[in-house]
Amino acid sequence: MTTQRWILVFIFSLASDTCRTFGSGIVQPFKGESYYVRSDCPFTLTSFTVNRGEYSVTIRRGRNGLLVQVEIIINKVMTLLQNGHVVVQNKSVSLPYDHTYQHIVKYGIYTKLRSSLLPFTVTWHNVDGGINSLWVTLESELSTDMCGLCGKQNLAGHRHELIRDSQLHDLRCKTRDPVLQKNHVCSQFFRKTKSCLQDNNSHFHQLCRDNIFGFENSHEVFCPFFQEVASQCNQSRINRFWRRLTRCEKPSCPGDLIYEKKGPAFIPSCSNPDPAPFYQELTETCVCPRDKVFNNHAIGHHCIPESSCSCEFAGKSYGNGEIRSSKCQSCTCHGGKWRCSENLCHRKCVIEGQFVTTFDGKQYVLPRKCLYVASKGPNWMITIQFNQKGLSLRKVMVHLSKELFVFKNSKVVFEGREIMEFHQTDHAQVYWLSSMFVQVHTTCGIHFQIQLSPEIQLFIDTPDKSNDKIKGLCGNSNSDTTDDFTANSGIIENSAQPFALSWSLGHCHGNIPSNCTNRENENYAHEKCAVLHQPTGMFAKCHPHIPTDYYYTACIQRICNTGRSRREALCIGLASYAKACDGLGVVIGDWRRNTGCNLKCQKNQEFSYNMHTCNRTCTSLSGHDIRCDMDDDPVEGCGCPEGTYLNQGQTCSPKKECACTYYGGIADPGPVVISRQKCNCENGVLSCLPDCDCKNGKVCVSCSEGPVNIVKKTCDHIGKPLDTSETCESGCYCPDHQYEDHFGNCVSLDECTCVFSGKAFRTGQQVNSRCKTCTCYRGMWQCTEKPCPGQCQVYGDGHYQTFDSKWYRFSGQCLYTLVQDSCGNKKGTFSVRVESVPCNQNTLTCSRNIILKLQGKVTLTLSDMQVTRRLHKGWTGYILQQLPTFC
Secondary structure, rough: OOOOOOOOEEEEEOOEEEEEOOOOOOEEEEOOOOOEEEEEOOOEEEEEOOOEEEEEEEEEEEOOEEEEEEEEOOEEEEEEOOOEEEEEEEEEEEEOEEOOOOOEEEEEEEEEEEEEOOEEEEEEEEEEOEEEEEEEOOOOOOOEEEEEEOOOOOOOHHHHHHHHHHEEEOOOOEEEOOOOOOOHHHHHHHOOOOOOOOHHHHHHHHHHHHHHHOOOOHHHHHHHHHHHHHHHHHHHHHHHHHHHHHHOOOOOOOOOEEEEEEEOOOOOEEEOOOOOOOOOEEEEEEOOOOOOEOOOOOOOEEEEHHHHOEEEEOEEEEEEOEEOOOOOOOEEEEEOOOEEHHHHHHHHOEEOOEEEEOOOOEEOOEEEOEEEEEEOOOOEEEEEEEEEOOOOOOEEEEOOOOOEEEEOEEEEEEEEOOOOEEEEOOEEEEEEEEOOEEEEEEOOOOOEEOOOOOOOOEEEEEEOOOHHHHHHOOOOOOOOOHHOEEEOOOOOOOOOOHHHHHHOOOOOOEEEOOOOEEEEEEEHHHHHHHHHOOOOOOOOHOOOOOHHHHHHHHHHHHHOOOOOOOOHHHHHHHHHHHHHHHHOOOOOOOHHHOOOOOOOOOOOOOEEEOOOOOOOEHHHHHHHOOHHHHOOOEEEEEEOOOOOOEEEOOOEEEHHHHEEEEEEEEEEEEEEOOOOEEEEOOOOOOEOOOOOOOOOHHHEEEHOOOOOHHHHHHHHOOOOOOEEEEEEEEEOOOOEEEEEEOOOEEHHHHOOOOEEEOOOEOOOEEEEEEEEEEEEEEOOOEEEEEEOOOEEEEEEEOOOEEOOEEEEEEEOOEEEEEEEEOOOOOOOOEEEEEEEOEEEEEEEEEEEEEEEEOOOEEEEEEOOOOOEEEEOEEOOOOOOOOEEEEO
């Protein structure tokens, strides 16, 4: 590494070279005098090579004198300007257009193409019939050979040699010598420019006659010439008379827009009310009246107050003040900008057969049929195992401390017993949501959902904590996809295969095909899976929210190599997309009926896309249904319709036919004796007469009245999940709404004590833990966290971290605002903008332009290892220091 220090240098103006061509054939080269060429032949305007990248601009004029065809090549990417259209790589594009190597935008009344690889721009003005002015600008001197009508940057060329060497072969065209003929308008104009042009006056006078001959009635041809001379003179006297003398009208603007000779190239709009890229200059433009912005969300050219701007989302327009809501968040349109609430949806790891989506959103395909570690944390592990035949999962095993749950064959098994409805242990609550889905909540901070029918699929919510200790196929849930392929050994693999196999356990049962092995299945898959893509089909409602490409490919691969019927495989593939959409609150509708994917329900159960489990079983009538406290998403599947309840025989029955569940057994409807107590079972509720003598304010609790957990009557267990494995003992306990505290007293919930490091604390007492201050309240610690300094950063090929430490990846090639403090307030003090500069031969980012704007007075630009400063009242700059160079 070497470091060089530079002497402070003052720069009077931006170093830039410009070659122009306008009118019917006037050329102003980079170096030397302007000259005229009249021809309808193709010419190279400029051409050069830098770092093996080719750059060229070729032009051709029509018989009307205007440019009718312009070809621009930047590093093998060809852009064609013809008939008012911009065509890139043989495809017509709309503006603004962004490409890895170039950006094309409207620039005032002009259009500008800017290279991302070099400080090289091409600007032109479209008129009816062609282009009447075009110029090429190089903002730094190139140490390379150049050719074309523009000549070289540092050496003036001879007119005849430039024309001869730049003309391209075409037998159908002609190049003519200028015709010497006087013109009255030219003579009058140049009588008044002698004091400005001095010795060059006669030369420009001759160019005027050459340019206007034969086009005396074409304002598009001769007006750009007079405007160019007037701008070079820049005298108020000439600016006052030249349009009147030459009859060249000011450019007209459409709609509400107003012409300005020197105004912003990018005018404020509803989408971007404060456009301020570092390269913005004053130019001829069309602007809105004061205190209004351009309404680019509506048809036409209208200007409105910023506060009246509408907003857009997924192709739909929302008026100011209008609200759009989804399951995840609510957003309000305010002056063209969305103001949204916090996103409440959890990220998930999804494993659907061989198709995996990590917590951070990375998608890949498993290579072999193995036993894998799907995800593991400090005290839990989830494993998946494939079937030897077919490509579906055989079973899922969940290890929670010393507890093991097995999910297979449409069953849930714990300690050898099948869980039919609901089961609770020290570490988990497991219950069926419908005939297809099972929900698991744990005390370990991990919650997940398993689909058991028609095939096993796994949906794991982002863990609540310890993200740095989470490993497996699902990644680590740190909002950074770049390290999702962290192998079991700790190294980050470059591809899915070695990463996935590092998390395999034991012997595998063959490879998972990556291509179709059955031609008939392949043809069927392409035809049937295409329903996902249909722009007006049943899934179109979800297209703006979730792209279909991944699900379409997965659908085809699933059918191609399925071990079941093609129809079943198709329905599983379509269901994957429908469930993903439902997770964002986008309801597809009755897609199963429309695609022939209907499900049959057992006995008298009914199918629903919105099946709830709260208070839908006979067991739930015997006491409070804990499932009603869970924030679970509705799922599809079979269950009991509203007003009926699932009984022990898996049949839906009315409330009066429900048996009563109590701790230790089940009682049929009617009178019954339990533990020598007379009880009655009615509408699923068991009521018994108490038979105990309590003192000191305690009350009698009978276990026959239902699954009463005595431990829940203490302050120590407030907030813990209900554990049905505890042995119930009838006896005297604190009454309802009171709890035994850590000192042995019955107290109200508000007076419950808390424990920290083995010591009891009363309500209101505080402790400090790390950077948190915690207060005892109702048996639980309520903690407040001190704010920590935030850092926003960007590095590499589009990796960003927000002030809230959220990582995301975005590889846009435009200039973006990284941070600013105005946020709608025009009196902001600073803004930081960044722009990626790609490598020459690929799309990776080699460097980055950074623009820092301070108090609206000065702009600092870090570009090409140099820092320059611009004062906003005029261009000045300083090369402060050449940055270190790393080899």
